Structure formats: structure tokens, C-alpha cells
Amino acid sequence: MSRFEQLIQDLGPRKFSLKGKLWMALLIVISVAGIAAYVDQLIRGQEVTNMRDYVLWGFYISNFVFFVATSFVAAIVVAVLRLTNNEWRRPFVRLAEIVAVACIIMAGITIMIDMARPDRILNLFVHARLQSPITWDVIIIPTFMAVSILLLYFPMLPDLAILRDHYRDKHPRLSKIYGIFALKWQWTKQQLRLQQKSIQIVVLLIIPLGLILESIDAYLFSTTYRVGWDSSNFAPYFISGAMVSGLGTLVALVYVVRKNKKLENYITDYHFEKIGRLLVLALMIYIYFNINEYLVPLFTSKEAESEHLNTLLVGDYAVPFWLVTIGGLVLPALLLLFKRLRKPRPMFYISLLVVLGSYWKRYLIVTPTLLHPYLPIQGVPESWRHYFPSLHEWAITGATLAMALLIITLLVRYVPVISIDRLAEEEGLEEAKHKEAAA
Amino acid sequence: MEDKSKETRRKFLDTGLKVGLATALGGAALTQFKEGFASEGDTGAKMQLMTTDGTLIEVDASQVEENLASHMERDPREGFENTKFVMVVDLAKCENALACQRSCNKHHYITGENAWLKVYNMQDNETSSPYWMPTMCQHCDKPACVTVCPVDATFKRKDGLVLIDNERCIGCRFCMAACPYSTRVFNWSEPQQQFEMNMEMVDHLHSPEYAGMPSKMGTVDKCDFCPHQTAKGELPHCVTACPNGVFYFGNKYEDTVTNGNETVRLSKLLEKNSGYRLFEDLGTEPSVYYLPPKDRITPFEDGLENYNEFESVEKPGEPVENADNPEAS
Numbered sequence: 001m002s003r004f005e006q007l008i009q010d011l012g013p014r015k016f017s018l019k020g021k022l023w024m025a026l027l028i029v030i031s032v033a034g035i036a037a038y039v040d041q042l043i044r045g046q047e048v049t050n051m052r053d054y055v056l057w058g059f060y061i062s063n064f065v066f067f068v069a070t071s072f073v074a075a076i077v078v079a080v081l082r083l084t085n086n087e088w089r090r091p092f093v094r095l096a097e098i099v100a101v102a103c104i105i106m107a108g109i110t111i112m113i114d115m116a117r118p119d120r121i122l123n124l125f126v127h128a129r130l131q132s133p134i135t136w137d138v139i140i141i142p143t144f145m146a147v148s149i150l151l152l153y154f155p156m157l158p159d160l161a162i163l164r165d166h167y168r169d170k171h172p173r174l175s176k177i178y179g180i181f182a183l184k185w186q187w188t189k190q191q192l193r194l195q196q197k198s199i200q201i202v203v204l205l206i207i208p209l210g211l212i213l214e215s216i217d218a219y220l221f222s223t224t225y226r227v228g229w230d231s232s233n234f235a236p237y238f239i240s241g242a243m244v245s246g247l248g249t250l251v252a253l254v255y256v257v258r259k260n261k262k263l264e265n266y267i268t269d270y271h272f273e274k275i276g277r278l279l280v281l282a283l284m285i286y287i288y289f290n291i292n293e294y295l296v297p298l299f300t301s302k303e304a305e306s307e308h309l310n311t312l313l314v315g316d317y318a319v320p321f322w323l324v325t326i327g328g329l330v331l332p333a334l335l336l337l338f339k340r341l342r343k344p345r346p347m348f349y350i351s352l353l354v355v356l357g358s359y360w361k362r363y364l365i366v367t368p369t370l371l372h373p374y375l376p377i378q379g380v381p382e383s384w385r386h387y388f389p390s391l392h393e394w395a396i397t398g399a400t401l402a403m404a405l406l407i408i409t410l411l412v413r414y415v416p417v418i419s420i421d422r423l424a425e426e427e428g429l430e431e432a433k434h435k436e437a438a439a
Numbered sequence: 440m441e442d443k444s445k446e447t448r449r450k451f452l453d454t455g456l457k458v459g460l461a462t463a464l465g466g467a468a469l470t471q472f473k474e475g476f477a478s479e480g481d482t483g484a485k486m487q488l489m490t491t492d493g494t495l496i497e498v499d500a501s502q503v504e505e506n507l508a509s510h511m512e513r514d515p516r517e518g519f520e521n522t523k524f525v526m527v528v529d530l531a532k533c534e535n536a537l538a539c540q541r542s543c544n545k546h547h548y549i550t551g552e553n554a555w556l557k558v559y560n561m562q563d564n565e566t567s568s569p570y571w572m573p574t575m576c577q578h579c580d581k582p583a584c585v586t587v588c589p590v591d592a593t594f595k596r597k598d599g600l601v602l603i604d605n606e607r608c609i610g611c612r613f614c615m616a617a618c619p620y621s622t623r624v625f626n627w628s629e630p631q632q633q634f635e636m637n638m639e640m641v642d643h644l645h646s647p648e649y650a651g652m653p654s655k656m657g658t659v660d661k662c663d664f665c666p667h668q669t670a671k672g673e674l675p676h677c678v679t680a681c682p683n684g685v686f687y688f689g690n691k692y693e694d695t696v697t698n699g700n701e702t703v704r705l706s707k708l709l710e711k712n713s714g715y716r717l718f719e720d721l722g723t724e725p726s727v728y729y730l731p732p733k734d735r736i737t738p739f740e741d742g743l744e745n746y747n748e749f750e751s752v753e754k755p756g757e758p759v760e761n762a763d764n765p766e767a768s
Contacts, residue, residue: 045656046610047628053553056612056625116610116625116657120590123609127590134589134613225583225619225721373621374718375574379557379751 004431011416027402034399048392055387060114062362067107073246074100075210091267097152102407133219158421161185187433214239228369237289243282248354255348276342283333328357518596527687530732533571535742542680547651548632554751555662570732576662577725584614602647608658630654
């Protein structure tokens with residue numbers, strides 16, 4: 001087998017193993033259960049959730065914030081790696097773009113799940129008011145979605161063409177499908193020039209769009225009169241948090257894909273060591289913003305803010321708060337400082353801690369604030385003074401996570417996770433068609 | 440050849456536009472013509488009316504109807520002319536009788552578990568004395584809720600009211616998150632409202648000017664300052680229900696407020712009693728003023744027997760607490 005064939009076999013589409021099939025079945029079951037729960041929510045209204053007039057946003061919104069944050073990974077990887085031309089980026093770029101696409105799609109769906117009247121969704125366009133941060137979201141989410149899909153798609157064209165050619169005889173139907181998406185790619189000079197230009201445009205777009213997306217997400221909270229939300233620190237706080245959840249998710253995914261596709265030769269310890277450093281940096285920056293958000297205000301906080309901070313630091317939410325802060329933030333940062341731990345397997349476990357921490361961090365940003373309105377909570381049932389997601393909320397939220405994983409799994413199944421075209425070119429294989437076209 | 444085809448197309452467009460315009464104009468003229476006829480149809484019946492300066496005049500009955508019609512068609516997003524609604528809540532008179540809340544719940548068909556008008560058991564610090572504080576929508580002049588609404592479902596009118604169009608609300612609850620007064624209430628499930636007329640009629644009467652008539656699942660509700668009462672020349676339900684005259688309601692431009700028993704100058708009332716507004720420092724500019732609980736008419740403790748920390752809307756069928764309370768309407 002030639003080296004080129006080897007590349008296609010290693011990186012190209014591969015049929016699901018039994019484990020893969022079971023994994024797909026699990027995701028589909030969770031998704032279907034969630035859809036059933038959502039239909040029930042549509043019929044009976046959001047009384048099926050445990051949200052009420054005080055905790056008026058809950059699990060759905062914190063889940064949404066997590067998806068938005070994680071989709072930022074496309075911007076980081078592009079910003080830090082592509083533009084600075086770091087050669088170790090190769091195994092991460094496409095997977096980062098896949099995560100971003102899956103997460104931004106699910107973010108758009110999740111925010112609609114929280115809307116109590118999805119039947120009136122067109123009002124967002126017909127009666128749009130530009131001063132509302134939700135309208136900004138309506139603009140930025142589809143824009144970011146479109147650009148991140150293009151960011152995944154444009155660099156993939158040569159790979160799709162390679163697969164089209166590869167399957168021409170063996171699997172004509174598959175070849176045809178790849179052919180449709182390959183847009184008649186033939187490595188002509190003109191095509192290459194056009195592709196380079198297009199990639200350059202989306203690469204430059206994704207960075208400001210990512211920053212805007214995360215900022216708007218923060219503005220949803222910081223434009224209200226809520227203690228714990230109306231913080232001018234919030235947009236950078238969200239951006240740094242997005243770096244953490246995005247990179248954490250990426251590391252975990254890269255490890256799983258590497259293990260299942262046996263890509264140890266392509267994604268090496270060297271790559272993990274490099275991205276480990278980037279993750280430490282992200283964690284440190286996020287810790288810095290957490291200090292600004294929760295510790296420094298202790299000195300001058302007004303009565304209402306003190307009460308809120310107390311709830312987080314020593315009160316009702318102290319246990320989850322410190323679990324998330326230490327377990328999901330400080331501990332991973334400390335561990336990753338050791339070179340010995342910046343190896344694939346330990347990094348996988350650390351990144352799981354990071355992702356879990358990032359997920360519940362958002363819950364702690366949304367809920368405790370709502371339990372501290374300016375006027376006391378009176379005249380409503382006792383249960384309204386606490387919040388924990390209902391079974392419906394768990395099922396629906398679980399389904400959104402399952403669907404994100406489903407999108408990722410399917411893309412990983414059918415799309416080369418590392419660019420075959422690029423590798424072939426770098427290794428100077430005779431099948432690489434870049435050179436002859438460029439010549 | 441190409442030029443020619445372009446020409447024909449332009450010609451076609453031109454003619455088309457002209458024909459369209461002519462049709463529209465003709466239609467408009469016809470309608471006008473018809474209406475002209477209708478108003479000229481003199482019924483012969485005359486009506487006596489009093490002008491603003493007190494003289495009696497006689498006019499044709501058909502004209503009166505037209506005026507009435509234009510009055511009825513007041514744009515619910517525009518509001519009353521020359522009016523700025525204000526309310527004054529005199530905390531010194533509040534004894535937590537809750538007649539206001541019951542009346543509000545009843546007339547707005549509130550069926551949820553969170554009333555729009557709430558009487559808070561307040562104590563600012565350990566040393567200062569506790570007091571009862573009724574709150575309703577503050578109808579802020581800089582309403583945080585209106586700023587964040589993405590679809591203009593909640594809006595501010597020129598008469599100062601902040602209302603909700605629950606036919607437009609998408610149920611995102613951003614306004615509830617934004618309101619610092621926790622005054623907004625959500626219909627988490629299908630409201631179990633019962634009307635004396637049938638639902639179809641209620642839907643027909645539906646207007647942002649009468650909140651709760653009917654409430655809709657998945658939308659936000661709140662105190663509307665009862666413009667449906669004002670339109671009839673009556674006071675909001677809470678004002679008339681209160682046995683102690685806690686609530687004063689009126690027009691700021693006229694500097695007059697009334698609690699049903701006495702009508703007073705707003706400025707004098709605020710000056711004499713050191714009136715204030717809630718959370719002035721937030722800059723929301725509320726339309727509700729509070730008079731401090733000075734020289735209370737009854738001890739604070741008297742209100743405790745009515746106080747239920749966990750309920751503000753009595754459920755139908757539930758034994759009504761304090762049913763023999765003379766203040767209960």
C-alpha cells in the first residue's frame with residue numbers, strides 16, 4: 001500500500017465498529033427521549049420545568065451559554081494557530097472547527113427551547129428592536145454559524161475531492177456524494193487561488209465574530225439590573241471562560257478520536273504537550289478574571305452584592321462554587337504546569353475536569369443571581385426559593401448535548417479529521433497535486 | 440435586439456406600475472366616496488352635549504357616534520392624551536388588609552401563584568421598625584424591561600404606562616430578568632381563567648389595556664395600572680378596594696391624585712410626607728411614589744395575621760382566609 005493509500009485509510013471515513021454503533025444508538029436514544037420531553041413541554045407549557053417567576057432562567061440558559069462558549073474554540077485555534085502559522089496546529093484545526101459547528105448549531109436550538117412561544121419566532125424579525133441584546137444574538141448566532149461552517153468547509157474541499165477519486169470504483173455512490181460536496185475540485189491554479197482567498201476571509205472573520213459572540217452572550221446578563229450580572233467585567237470574563245471550555249472540549253475530543261481511530265502516529269505527545277501549554281494559559285487567564293469577578297468586589301460590595309457573594313463563597317452555593325473553581329479551574333491549571341502531566345492520557349482526564357467545571361460554572365453564573373432580587377422573595381410557594389432542574393429539563397438538555405455529540409460523531413465518521421491533502425503535500429508524496437498545480 | 444427586449448420590458452413595467460397605481464387610487468377614492476355618503480346620511484336626530492366651557496350645544500347624532508368611535512379606537516400603544524399616570528402609596532396607612540391584592544387578583548383573573556400586586560413584609564435593618572409595603576408595576580419612565588424586549592411586546596406609552604402585548608410576546612423572560620422590582624409574572628402553564636362570558640368574546644375584547652383578559656400561556660403578565668378603568672372614568676381596582684385609602688392615583692400633569700375619598704395635590708402630598716420612590720439610585724424613574732410609614736394608623740403587628748409568606752393568590756375552592764374580615768370585598 002502506498003503512503004497515500006495509507007493516509008486515506010487512516011484518516012478517511014471508516015465504518016463504525018460495534019462500540020461506535022452502540023455509541024450512536026445511545027446518542028439517538030437520548031435525543032429521542034429529549035425530543036419527546038420537548039413536545040410535552042410545548043403542549044403543557046414550561047410548567048414542566050422547575051423554572052418559576054424568580055429563577056426565570058435555568059438549565060436551558062446555562063446550557064446555551066456553554067454551547068456558545070465552546071463554539072469559540074474555532075476562533076482560538078484559528079487565531080492562535082493558523083494566523084501565527086504554528087505548524088503543530090494540524091491535528092487540531094479540523095476537529096476544532098467540527099466542535100465549533102456542532103456547538104453553535106446546538107446553541108441556536110437551545111435558545112429556542114428556552115423560548116416559551118417558539119410559534120412566534122418570526123416576531124424576532126418582524127418586530128425586531130435593535131436595542132435588545134436578544135436581537136444582537138439573533139444576528140450574531142446565524143452569522144457565526146455560517147462562517148464557522150465555511151471555515152470547516154473551504155479547507156476541506158481537496159480532501160473531499162481525494163475521497164471522491166478514491167471511491168470512484170470501489171463505492172460509486174459514496175464517491176458521488178463526496179463529489180457533490182467537492183464542487184468539481186481539480187487542484188487547478190484558479191481553484192487554489194480562490195480557495196486560499198476564501199479561507200483567508202473566513203479566518204479573518206471568525207476572530208472578531210467569536211469575540212462579538214461571546215461578548216453578546218455576556219451582555220444578555222450584564223445589561224440587566226441584577227446583582228452578580230451587571231458587571232463591566234462580564235464580556236472579557238466570558239471570553240476567557242470560552243477559551244477554557246473550548247480548549248478543554250477540544251483536548252478531550254482529540255484524545256477520544258486519536259484512540260478510536262488509532263491516530264497515535266498523527267497526533268503525538270508533542271502535539272498534546274503544545275496544546276497543554278495553551279490550555280494552561282487559558283486557565284490562568286480565566287482564574288485572573290474570576291479573581292476580578294468574585295474576590296476583589298468583596299472589598300467594596302454593596303449590601304445586595306455582599307449577600308450574593310456570600311451565597312457563592314460560603315453560603316448555599318459554596319460547595320458547587322468551590323468544586324467548580326478548584327476542581328475545574330485551579331487544579332487543572334496546577335497539574336498542567338508539570339510537563340509529565342502534559343501527556344495524552346493525563347491530559348484527557350484533566351480536560352474532562354475542565355469541561356465538567358466549565359459546564360457547571362455556567363449554571364453558577366445564571367441561577368444564584370436570580371435567587372437574590374432586590375425585593376425579598378415573598379408571596380410565592382416555598383419551592384420557588386430554590387432551583388434544581390426538573391426531569392424534563394434534564395432530558396431536554398441531555399438531548400441537546402447528545403445531538404452535539406451526534407453531529408461531531410457523524411462528521412468524524414465521514415470527514416478526514418486531519419487534512420490528507422495537506423499531509424500528502426508536506427510529505428511530498430507524488431499523489432499530492434498541489435505542487436504540479438502551483439508549478 | 441437586446442436593447443429592444445429591454446425596452447419592451449421597461450414599457451411593460453411602466454404600464455404595470457401605472458395600472459397598479461390607478462387601481463389603488465381608484466379604490467381609495469371609492470372608499471372615500473362611500474364614507475362621505477355615510478356621514479352625510481343625516482338621521483335628523485339631534486343630541487345635546489356640554490362643551491368643556493359648560494355651554495350646551497346641539498349636534499347631529501351621527502357625528503356623536505363618529506367621535507365616540509374615534510375615542511374607542513385609541514391606539515393601545517399610544518395612550519391617553521395629556522396624561523401622565525402616577526400613583527402614591529401611603530405606607531403609614533397600610534395594615535396588610537390585602538383587599539387590594541384580592542381585588543386585583545379577581546379583576547385581572549389571576550390564576551397563577553404570584554400576584555401582580557404584593558404587600559411585602561419589610562424591615563430595612565434590625566433597629567428600624569418593620570412596615571408593610573404594597574408594590575405593583577412601577578411604570579418606570581426609563582423601564583429596564585422595555586429596553587431589553589426584543590420584539591416590542593412590552594412598550595412605554597406617552598401617558599407613562601408600561602404595558603404588554605401578550606399576542607406578540609415570545610416568552611423569552613428577558614424583561615423579568617431586567618426588572619429590579621420583581622413585578623413581572625409568567626404564565627408557565629395554560630391559565631385556568633374563568634370568565635362570565637365565553638372565551639371567544641374575551642379574545643375579541645383582548646387589549647394590552649386590560650391585562651389578564653385573557654392571559655396567555657408562555658407570555659408575561661403584570662400590573663397595567665388599569666387603563667380599562669380609567670377609560671370608564673373609574674379608579675384602578677386596588678385603589679377602590681383599599682379600606683384605608685393607601686393608594687392615590689392620578690394625573691401628574693394635573694398635579695392631582697385621589698384615593699377615592701380625598702383628592703389632593705400630588706406635589707403637596709409628596710412635600711408634606713417626604714415622598715420617595717423605590718431604588719431611586721437605579722435611575723429607572725418610577726411613576727409610583729411612596730410615603731414613609733410615619734405615624735402608622737395601626738400597629739405593624741396587626742397585619743401579621745393576614746400575612747402569608749408563601750401565598751399571594753388564593754386558589755378557587757380553597758377556604759378563604761379571614762373570610763369574616765370586614766375589609767374583604
